[in-house]
Amino acid sequence: MPEIHEDSLNQDKPTLALIDGNSIAYRAFFALPEELATTSGQQTNAVFGFTRMLIRLLTDHDPDGVVVAWDVSRRSFRTDEYPEYKAQRSSAPDAFRSQLPLIDEVLDALRITQLRQEGFEADDIIATLCRDAVKGGWKVLVVTGDRDAFQLVDDDVTVVYTRRGISDVVMATAEWIEDKYAIKPVDYVPYAALRGDNSDNLPGVTGVGEKRAAQLIIKYGTLDEIFAHLDEQTPKLRENLALAREQVLLNERLMTLVDDMDLDLDVDSLHLREWDPDVVEPLFDSLEFHSMWEDLLAVTDAAQREVTIMDVETFIDTRGVRLSELLTTAETVGIEPVLSDDEIWGFAVSDGEIAVAVPLEIALTGLADAAVAGHDIKETLRRLGSISFKKLAMDTALASYVINPTSREYELEGMAEKYLAVELVSPDREDDNTLFDMGPDTDTAGNRAAVVAHLSGVLREELANRSELELFEELELPLIPVLAQMEYWGIGIDVEYLEDLGEDLRQRLTELRNQIFETAGMEFNLNSTDQLREVLFGKLELPVTKKTSTGRPSTDASVLEKLEHPITEDLLRYRELEKLRSTYVEGYLPLVADDGRIHTRFNQMTAATGRLSSDRPNLQNIPIRSEEGRTIRRAFIADEGHLFLVADYSQIELRILAHLSRDPDLVEIFRSDGDVHTSTASRVWGVPESEVTGEMRRRSKMINFGLLYGMEAYGLASRLGITRDEAQEHMDTYFEQFPSVSDFLAGVVDEARRSGYTTTMFGRRRYLPELKSDNFRIRQMGERMALNAPVQGSAADIIKKAMIDLDHRVHETGSGARQLLQIHDELVLEVPESEIEDAKSLTVSTMEGVIELEVPLKVEPLIASNLAKAKE
Secondary structure (H helix, E strand, O other): OOOEEEEOOOOOOOEEEEEEHHHHHHHHHHHOOOOOEOOOOOEOHHHHHHHHHHHHHHHHHOOOEEEEEEOOOOOEHHHHHOOOOOOOOOOOOHHHHOOHHHHHHHHHHOOOEEEEOOEOOHHHHHHHHHHHHHHOOOEEEEEEOOHHHHHHOEOOEEEEEEEEOOOEEEEEOHHHHHHHHOOOHHHHHHHHHHHEEHHHOEEOOOOOOHHHHHHHHHHHOOHHHHHHOHHHOOHHHHHHHHHHHHHHHHHHHHHOOOOOOOOOOOHHHHEOOOOOHHHHHHHHHHHOOHHHHHHHHHHHOOOOOOEEEEOOEEEEOOOOHHHHHHHHHOOOEEEEEEEEOOEEEEEEEEOOOEEEEEEHHHHHHHOOOOEEEEOOOHHHHHHHOOOOOOEEEEEHHHHHHHHOOOOOOOOHHHHHHHHHOOEOOOOOOOOOOOOOOOOOHHHHHHHHHHHHHHHHHHHHHHHHHOOOHHHHHHHHHHHHHHHHHHHHHOEEEOHHHHHHHHHHHHHHHHHHHHHHHHHHOOOOOOOOHHHHHHHHHHHOOOOOOOEOOOOOEOOOHHHHHHOOOHHHHHHHHHHHHHHHHHHHHHHHHHHEOOOOEEOOEEEOOOOOOOOOEEEOOOOOOOOOOOHHHHHHHOOEEOOOOEEEEEEEEOOHHHHHHHHHHOOHHHHHHHHOOOOHHHHHHHHHHOOOHHHOOHHHHHHHHHHHHHHHOOOOHHHHHHHHOOOHHHHHHHHHHHHHHOHHHHHHHHHHHHHHHHHOEEEOOOOOEEEOHHHHOOOHHHHHHHHHHHHHHHHHHHHHHHHHHHHHHHHHHHHHHOOOOEEEEEEOOEEEEEEEHHHHHHHHHHHHHHHHOOOOOOOOOOEEEEEEOEOOHHHO
16 A cells, blocks of 8 residues: 555644534435435435444544534424424424434444433534533534534634535635625624525515625624614615514524523533444444444544545656556556646556656557556546547446445545545645646546555455456446447537527417416416415315325326316426426527537436436437427437437337246247237237227236336326226236246345345346335335336346447447437437448347347337437
8 A cells, every 4th residue: 555644633722523413414314315224124324424424524523522412303492482483394204213213322332422402402502512612622613504503603613514415515614604605703693684594484685685685794783783774775675674674683583593501511521432342333233334334443443543645656757657667567557637727638547556647648658558447437538539448447436336326426535435444635746846737636646546546456356246247347347438439429409490499489488378377367476386376276276186295285297187277288288398498498508519519428327227327418308209399309410411320129128028037928929029018908808919909008008017117006007097906907917918927026026035136137236125124115115126127227238238339340340320329228329321221230230139038139220310300
């Protein structure tokens, strides 16, 4: 390992960390996926996130004492004075409340003090401890996501403010607050009182935002002075301030934290106490916090080790001499791009012990035949365009995803801590007089490259232990350059057409809006759910058929479709057109690059099933079902002299089901190239295929696909508009006709219960702790995921392999075809017109021959100049 340096706060005063327990636990619960659970089914996202935050606090700040403050209940002296205080908040979910005792257990095991007091909030406890600790000579860190704590900040108090989730934090010092809000911390309460706080249900002054509130506070100092000088304000502001006076003064009282509670606690007794590993380790084991146990030991072993920092020596190598020397001894090197003015200047290359920073052309030449490892390297390859690495041996972010596809957190910093017990920072350069003065970038890139080099072997071993190394090396890794090229090429957009479409939609929306207002007999905000409720269920007195989780009348599409009134049809139409305008027209236009193309990003590390997704923008949800939706597809155009080749796997998931279940009748349908939905309908309804009606086929199609997604009789009945008994009868008949399918699906769930995961044909695992939950609803959800994951995951793996194989064949044949989009079971290529027939033959043969199944894969190719024509 490279040289490790120690880091500490080096403060004269001791540090006391005060944690707002409810704030941090709640943010952890909503920031981390609900799938985070033990194998017994206990959801642990809140306790996991809270514990991780606590360990990071110990690591990053080395406090001498820690206290966690909690609310006791919703009721406090604030609700006694103002019952509407926080009244809009829904009750905490059961899955969250079930984890609060687990957090208590963790804190008790670590011997960390917890405080609660009836009638007060956690903020008040923190304010009181803050005052007492500062008087006693402590520095204080307040850890919270509540901005009310900013009023506590001074030279001795800093708020560790969690902005989003629990990992995006800022050190809110007095200077930070002044830069952010243009006020001093002591003025934060009157400033906030003017603005109001929606999260606490405290309305502010109409028309007074952050800037105006700060101006008033700076000029007048206090709320009393502001209200004493109303005659100096503009007429509108004067009126708004006068109307809001009592509310603002109430806000000030409610927002002011109590700092003189009787806690009967000696601050000096809050020093961290030694905890017993024999108590903590079994608890962490029961919660399955295996990596966090190692993290905890790293910061609080017998000597409570300080934070360790990764720091390799990085050499500037302008001629590639050191790079050549490095490559002679390293089997695999870690690489990290070095940026200058947001351009790739070159690469840092490391064997884990030292690093060299090499200009781009020299680096690419030197690395041409080297085995390289990177972290989330697709973005770098996209920026390099047609340049790639011949021997891409590892992507540490992607490997982490394959190992734990529900994590959602694959940052190199977290992996360095988890696997190597080191911290990545951006060290200062000691010598700023090098020929290429990159500031800290070369050093930072060198450290990151070193971490990647070390992680490469660790993750490869982990993948091998999970039997997923072959999946990673043959499917996920070689797909990276294919996706990077697709992002680099982008897809053409007819901007003029899209702009005209936007104008047409705006005109139609105006007409619809006026029609809705005329029907309602009043104007209102169509985008306000509250106002819409008032119109529908108040003014028009329509029946309430469904309520939201908060008990209010629902206005979702399913409700509007059932209400018999002229206004509902117009509302549904308005929503449809507004979504087309806002999501697609207005969403696409700003993302069209200078080359007239949209360059979406494909995400390999999102879906637990292995499916790709796309964003910036999402081009996998281009609408196709409605006529208006097809107008959006019309905007996607092939380059001049080119055509789109759209190749779609026909019913791939049902074909995979036939293969995996080996059901002889289902296999025969596909082998004889029959219409699977018509054939299924024939068997379910007991009529010849020639007598199958359109309605029978529609129902059969719903049954076929519904079973793949674990749909039960209730769901099928709802979709088909039939009774639950009828739906159950259809399903029973289906399984009687295809018994091997029934056996296969039951076996998938049983095996998942036994092993804890499902597996695709290519070895991809999806872990399903939900199957062992004590909660029936969660178990049912786990069963549905178990039914779907092997089939949908195998389909995702097949099309990924098809993309890789097609890319190879295109290069081998010198074809001018380019893969542009992957939309689940469909590939979109752009092909020179003169090569279209050859490209069609190449694409179909490649996609159909990607794997041998019990039934043939079938690809349906379409050729068109725009995507709308490809779906006609």
